[in-house]
Amino acid sequence: MTAVLLVTGATGTVGQHVVAALADRDVAVRSGVRDPETASTELADAGDVVKFDFAKPETWGDALADVDGVFLMRPPAVSEADVNSFVDAADRVGVNHVVYLSTLGAEKNVIIPHHRIEKHIMGTDITYTLLRASFFMQNLLEVHRADIVEHDELFVPAGSGKTSFIDARDISEAAAVVLIEPDHANRAYDLTGPEALDYGAVATTFSEVLGRSITYPNPSLLAFSRRMYQRGTPLGFIALLCGIYTTARLGLAARVTEDSYLLLGRSPRTVRAFIEDHADAFRGDSRPDRTLP
Numbered sequence: 001m002t003a004v005l006l007v008t009g010a011t012g013t014v015g016q017h018v019v020a021a022l023a024d025r026d027v028a029v030r031s032g033v034r035d036p037e038t039a040s041t042e043l044a045d046a047g048d049v050v051k052f053d054f055a056k057p058e059t060w061g062d063a064l065a066d067v068d069g070v071f072l073m074r075p076p077a078v079s080e081a082d083v084n085s086f087v088d089a090a091d092r093v094g095v096n097h098v099v100y101l102s103t104l105g106a107e108k109n110v111i112i113p114h115h116r117i118e119k120h121i122m123g124t125d126i127t128y129t130l131l132r133a134s135f136f137m138q139n140l141l142e143v144h145r146a147d148i149v150e151h152d153e154l155f156v157p158a159g160s161g162k163t164s165f166i167d168a169r170d171i172s173e174a175a176a177v178v179l180i181e182p183d184h185a186n187r188a189y190d191l192t193g194p195e196a197l198d199y200g201a202v203a204t205t206f207s208e209v210l211g212r213s214i215t216y217p218n219p220s221l222l223a224f225s226r227r228m229y230q231r232g233t234p235l236g237f238i239a240l241l242c243g244i245y246t247t248a249r250l251g252l253a254a255r256v257t258e259d260s261y262l263l264l265g266r267s268p269r270t271v272r273a274f275i276e277d278h279a280d281a282f283r284g285d286s287r288p289d290r291t292l293p
Helices: 015-023 036-042 057-064 080-092 113-122 138-142 145-151 168-180 199-210 221-230 235-249 259-264 271-277 279-283
Strands: 003-007 027-033 048-051 069-072 097-103 127-133 187-191
Touching: 003 015, 015 027, 015 168, 027 036, 036 048, 048 057, 057 080, 069 080, 069 168, 080 113, 097 113, 097 168, 113 127, 127 168, 138 145, 145 279, 168 187, 168 259, 187 259, 199 271, 199 279, 221 235, 271 279
Parallel strands: 003 027, 003 069, 027 048, 069 097, 097 127, 127 187
Antiparallel strands: none
């Protein structure tokens, strides 16, 4: 019998690529989205599209009907209580496997929601796989593109700290592997790119690929927050970004692991490859398709 796999956040930064990675596998993909009417135009291989909203339990029943496995992610605006309640619902209806997109270091960082959601999942009867991912390269495009295009600078408050950037496409391919293959039950993987770079080095790579000088001014948290606020960014998201970049500033985001290679069977994409793939958008010739969920 063909396995039915539910992808939550199916139109998001990672979810859209999980759907694509599963499309050519021998599984039935179910894309959980808040607005099914628009999803079919956003996702080329959406499979069975169902209305799904973490904050609306009345949408969970149809989304979970006859589901064998779930790709689970938590959008920043969604409470951990809603995610945990959904996990409990999945457990009650007999979902076999949950693959949860967490964050690097979540097992030790007790103050972040990912830590508590991981613990909650592990406390159920569901088989789980935890994907603890480093900083998405896509954030350079979806969050910081305006500074690169309009100001020729990478304006983030990360100090001289290094980050092991990973491409969301690689995370998604890894998610497809662990959803389908049988050898990943009750395991956790730390997903990083192949190298750790400071933002000065990232700016240099931008310069080399784009053919113009991109600088890294290394702003303070206050200066960064002020610019993002003036751009209309919600305060909660600014606070989230400041937390992420403080982690990098403190040298806590530089760990590089072999887990991505283990799951993908190849080296994960480099920052240079990512910038080359999206060079037109960074030059201002086109706009990114999505924003960070």
